[in-house]
Each structure stands twice: as structure tokens, then as C-alpha cells.
Amino acid sequence: MVRWTLSDSSTAASASGGDPGKQQDQPKQQDQPRDPRAGYHSGPFPEQVQKQPGLTSPMEPKPDHGEESYRGSGALSGKAALITGGDSGIGKAVAIAFAREGADVAISYLPGEDEDAQDTAEWIRKAGRKALLLPGDGRTEDFAADIVKATLAEFGRLDVLVLNAAYQKNRESFESLPTEEFDRVFKTNLYSLLWTARAAVPHLEAGASIITTASIQAFNPSPGLIDYAMTKAAQVAFTKALAQELGPKGIRVNAVAPGPIWTPLIPATEWPDKLPSFGQDTPLQRAGQPAELAAAYVLLASDHGSYISGAVLPVTGGKGL
Numbered sequence: 001m002v003r004w005t006l007s008d009s010s011t012a013a014s015a016s017g018g019d020p021g022k023q024q025d026q027p028k029q030q031d032q033p034r035d036p037r038a039g040y041h042s043g044p045f046p047e048q049v050q051k052q053p054g055l056t057s058p059m060e061p062k063p064d065h066g067e068e069s070y071r072g073s074g075a076l077s078g079k080a081a082l083i084t085g086g087d088s089g090i091g092k093a094v095a096i097a098f099a100r101e102g103a104d105v106a107i108s109y110l111p112g113e114d115e116d117a118q119d120t121a122e123w124i125r126k127a128g129r130k131a132l133l134l135p136g137d138g139r140t141e142d143f144a145a146d147i148v149k150a151t152l153a154e155f156g157r158l159d160v161l162v163l164n165a166a167y168q169k170n171r172e173s174f175e176s177l178p179t180e181e182f183d184r185v186f187k188t189n190l191y192s193l194l195w196t197a198r199a200a201v202p203h204l205e206a207g208a209s210i211i212t213t214a215s216i217q218a219f220n221p222s223p224g225l226i227d228y229a230m231t232k233a234a235q236v237a238f239t240k241a242l243a244q245e246l247g248p249k250g251i252r253v254n255a256v257a258p259g260p261i262w263t264p265l266i267p268a269t270e271w272p273d274k275l276p277s278f279g280q281d282t283p284l285q286r287a288g289q290p291a292e293l294a295a296a297y298v299l300l301a302s303d304h305g306s307y308i309s310g311a312v313l314p315v316t317g318g319k320g321l
Contacts, residue, residue: 037284041061041289047275049270055088056088059262063290075102075301075304076159081095083106084147084193087107089261092120093291093293094294094297098297162212170274204251209302210246211256217229236255260317261290283319
């Protein structure tokens with residue numbers, strides 16, 4: 001039997017988030033636009049390795065999820081969102097942003113990621129919203145579908161579904177790719193996505209949004225990530241096909257295609273020798289931070305993106321798809 005954990009903080013909001021209608025004083029307008037090459041970590045990353053699924057605390061430097069920077073404007077006020085893989089990395093940044101935009105947020109994650117999930121829930125609560133924690137393995141069909149039921153039971157609605165959970169690992173060669181690893185990648189990145197989306201669609205109403213976290217790997221695949229890249233290409237096809245089916249029902253379906261983003265998945269990919277140059281080959285000459293993707297998801301989740309469907313939005317530091 002799966003246990004869900006509901007965290008509720010509908011009282012005072014924090015200085016870094018809070019009730020979208022009662023945001024604290026905004027920072028003063030800068031005289032000049034910020035140089036996109038600066039403002040975040042722009043140098044090499046030290047070599048480091050983690051076991052899957054990877055955690056935030058051992059990472060050096062620590063990723064920026066927008067904890068101290070993201071400011072909401074009520075774009076998702078009163079809505080409810082479910083984010084798979086919402087404990088860390090991109091999922092965490094999106095959860096924080098959604099909460100500060102006024103949404104209650106449910107996140108699913110592997111039990112070994114509870115440390116990160118609890119921290120994410122705390123940021124959601126500080127924004128004055130409800131946080132629902134859903135630990136389990138999306139490779140199990142029952143769990144992948146039950147997280148939708150749990151979200152509906154606690155929030156009474158589901159407006160935004162973010163299909164973000166993913167697994168990747170560096171491959172020395174195609175011929176040495178183990179079947180069990182190939183199976184894990186496909187079940188995490190595709191099977192769970194299909195199961196969760198299939199369970200959610202009957203409960204989505206006009207105005208709802210489905211967002212898939214694809215990747216630049218879908219368009220520019222690396223040999224060492226061949227199985228991961230295959231699943232990301234399939235996610236793009238899923239996004240475009242489902243957008244055509246659900247558009248007449250008023251439900252938008254889109255994808256975000258991140259480039260090199262500094263998340264726990266990167267040191268857990270087990271390629272320490274690649275970290276000193278990670279992201280340095282982009283036109284902006286650095287890797288991105290999870291915080292830099294949040295606005296893309298808010299756009300696609302909210303009415304600001306009301307005429308966007310079937311799209312793949314690149315957040316790649318200038319690399320083309």
C-alpha cells in the first residue's frame with residue numbers, strides 16, 4: 001500500500017514566494033539588462049560522481065532552483081499541478097515557481113530522494129501552497145497511475161501535468177549496453193510517462209496543460225546517451241501527436257527541450273571527465289541552472305501560453321535543435 005504525504009501551509013507566505021497577490025517589494029529595476037553569460041556559475045565543474053538517482057546535497061557547486069530569485073505574479077492562481085521527478089533539478093525549480101504562481105503542487109519521486117523532496121515541499125509551503133509528496137517508482141504501472149488519483153483526491157482537481165521524471169547513464173559503447181539498463185531507461189522515460197498521462201487525461205478539463213521535459217538530445221543525440229536520446233525523441237513525437245488529439249478539447253500539450261542543465265542527474269550519469277567542460281560548448285559558454293527553465297514551464301502551464309500547443313521550447317544556451 002502506497003502512502004502519500006500532504007503538506008499544507010495556507011497561512012503566511014515567505015519573503016521569497018508567498019501569496020501571488022501579496023508579493024513583497026520587488027527588487028529595483030536594473031539600469032542595464034543582465035549579461036546572460038554571467039549571473040550563474042559559468043566556469044568548469046569539478047569532477048564528481050554519484051550513484052543513481054543522485055541528490056542535491058553532495059553537488060559542488062549547488063544548483064540554483066530559484067529559491068531566492070523567482071517571483072510569482074499569480075499566473076497559476078487556484079490551480080493544481082502534478083510534477084513527476086519533482087524533488088530536484090528542473091522538477092524542483094518548476095515546483096517552486098508553480099507554487100509562487102499560486103498553484104498547489106504534487107511531486108512524485110523515488111524513495112531514495114526523500115531528502116530533496118522534503119526540501120522542495122518546504123519551499124512550496126513557504127509560498128503558502130499545499131505540497132503533496134508521492135514517493136514510489138514510476139516504472140510500476142499502478143504507481144504511475146495512482147499518483148494522478150492521489151493528486152485529485154487531495155486537491156480536487158488537476159490542471160497541469162509535468163512529465164519530468166528521467167533516467168540516463170553514460171554508455172561506453174552501443175555493443176556493451178546491457179538489456180536491463182536499456183529497459184530501465186525506457187520504462188522510466190516512456191512507460192511511466194504514458195501511464196501517468198493516460199490516467200490523467202480523462203480528468204483534465206479545457207484550459208489544462210500537459211508539459212513534457214524532452215531534451216536537446218532528441219535532436220542532437222550523443223553516442224554515449226543513445227538509449228536516453230531515443231526516449232527523448234519519442235517524447236517529442238508523443239507531445240506533437242497528443243497535442244493534435246487534445247487540442248479540440250481545449251487541452252494544450254507541449255514540451256521543453258533543455259540543453260546542458262546542472263542537476264543531480266549529471267554527476268549521477270557517471271562521466272566525471274566530462275564535467276570540467278560541461279556546458280562550455282554552448283554559445284553562452286556555460287551550463288544552465290534549473291532556475292533558468294522555470295519561466296518556460298510557467299508560460300506553457302498558464303494562460304500566457306494559451307495559443308501554444310504541440311511546441312517544443314528549447315532552453316539550450318543557444319544551441320539549435
